[in-house]
Amino acid sequence: MISNSLPLDAALRTRAQRVIPGGMYGHLNVARLPPGYPQFFARAEGATLWDVDGNAYVDFMCAYGPMVLGYGNREVEEAAAAQRALGDVLTGPSERLVELAEKLVGLVSHADWALFQRNGTDATTLCVVIARASTGKRKILVARGAYHGSAPWCTPHPTGTTAEDRIHLVHYDYNDVASLVAAAQSVEGDIAGVVASAFKHDYGKDQELPTPAFAAAVRRLCDESGAALILDDVRAGFRLHLGGSWETVGVRPDLAAYSKAIANGYTLAAVTGSDKFRDAAASVFMTGSFWCGAASMAAALKTLEIFERDDSISRMAALGQRLRDGLAAQAEAHGQVLKQTGPAQMPTILFADDPQVEKGRLFTVEALRGGAWLHPQHNMFLSTAHTEADIDRALQATDGAMAAVRKSFGRD
């Protein structure tokens, strides 16, 4: 049971208010979460996170995705440390760069080559730049409401951007072939690329896996127009299919963006591409001071090796299903209607008839007090470091939380 007050967290927030605008920034800002969520953490191990006041949580956010084999995974840490002892960010790359590109080309079905960056946004942006360089066209089709990063061209909160930053975006609705066709027709002859997320994982919405018909329609549109099919696999990459998330629907992209889980928390992003876009990729200039850091690449090599060796995806899916089944039973017992959507290893949990997320916020903050860090609106993540005991401990917390929802809102 977590204490209601978090005095050290509160003290840190006071200090942060002075030196950080608004006290915190970006997606890790807990301002949109219910009161009671800790802002600052002291340490982590496996799937457990400790806040600065010493409370432990089973972590179902996994750092919003990067943690996939457990915080402090021994094998990954040793691989990165061994490389770091030789060198990390140098005046040129190391052999790890070539090895990692070879590894991705071997693993990712569509990939003939790879490039490396530091942010998921770097990778999605580079895909768009390569698509334009290859086609000489300008328009980029993106799904309405999808998140592809926080650069001015794609940020969901355009404060401080200009209209021109997004002037060449054209919107379609995910899984809606007619809207895709209409979007394409509206800019016929000027389409550089179509960006699609691995699946629909918009904030606060039920998740949707891609339908085979939709994925095939995107592929067909790109084949006919010469545009690049850009798969945004930043969030889902290596949690659905090691060959690329659209292997699940039998469609290969031209370009794909990876980050988050690729190196178990080490800072890295990647673009993979097919031969058709190789020359364009060689013709563009995007770079960064740290983009060839060898320690993150060594961490990625070990992470990918473990994914293959341990069938990590099946393990995460099974753990997610255990959580999903347990929650479904609890909802049933407490007379609640839950909407559990998306892959079991990347679950979103919403309550039916909860437009203000009042049930969801009460549920998650009560689960938090019981020691389970769940998000009321964002998709969550499983890791291979979660144990059945972790899931069951979390389910104890959610049982109490579900009872609290019933007590406040009654049966559905």
Next chain:
Amino acid sequence: MISNSLPLDAALRTRAQRVIPGGMYGHLNVARLPPGYPQFFARAEGATLWDVDGNAYVDFMCAYGPMVLGYGNREVEEAAAAQRALGDVLTGPSERLVELAEKLVGLVSHADWALFQRNGTDATTLCVVIARASTGKRKILVARGAYHGSAPWCTPHPTGTTAEDRIHLVHYDYNDVASLVAAAQSVEGDIAGVVASAFKHDYGKDQELPTPAFAAAVRRLCDESGAALILDDVRAGFRLHLGGSWETVGVRPDLAAYSKAIANGYTLAAVTGSDKFRDAAASVFMTGSFWCGAASMAAALKTLEIFERDDSISRMAALGQRLRDGLAAQAEAHGQVLKQTGPAQMPTILFADDPQVEKGRLFTVEALRGGAWLHPQHNMFLSTAHTEADIDRALQATDGAMAAVRKSFGRD
């Protein structure tokens, strides 16, 4: 003496050609350097870099800036490792975030707050976004030829970008007050910000420190128009003045972008700002999966502590001056006219009357063979890990290189 052939490097290049477009990307691509430069490195320690064929070089690029206290600096490595053992990229930030923001606010003269990113380009882009959010204006004044990153709005190689990416940029010439005033007048009433590098360090050009008159004119323009004075201190930050590079000319920016040297090679960038821009900074959304990684922040805290404790800037300037004086004497002895520009700790070395950089390329490749990694056109960097013996060893190499230039091109 370095061998003429680099068989292991050549073998890696062959492998890289298959899986990386063009064989390499970005600023670490040696394609623009003379043949003979190794592309791949095996390890580094202090100021010494070893290529994959086992040749050692005194490194005057310092990873293009990030290395400032030596590769593998023990104190920085220990601080980062200790934090990593607790946690790095988590579901929220650690106390290191607050400590580092407090540290920058204490150290950087104009700073009332700080935000953290992963690339220098993230930092310059965020400054522009904050400037626009604060002013409600669109235009950004930038110096012609200056490098502010590789995102579509600022990349020097616009392949794959659109005209609209750069439509709100207006150019002036660095250190030219009249051109600055003219640029401002051309978009009067719509100026969001003026970006200025710490000093003029354009590729292949003589470097220029900012004149006090120019810096004062930028400040005056921003004060009169309400625009943000954005100092791009990504490359020079913490190598000229710990309070910010324009402390040297007595002008304080509103926003400043840092990266490279801030954490001795750990991946980190920062924006610092004044109170006037605090609300705007809180209103924008830019984020990344790894932006709150605590290990890089622990590395930065230790790096900044060492800068203060050891007067690192004076040390680097003295080492740079030793190199500069030695090169000047060699040039004189060999009848060559060298243009040595910029701060001694960030030197650019060009030959007079060398428009095709023939002398410069011969000089640097001969120095390379003697064991000194110099760049023929880019500014270079000193670190505190360079020793007098390193400089003198490099000067032995450059003496032979200067003789080679005289032999091929005669006395100037």
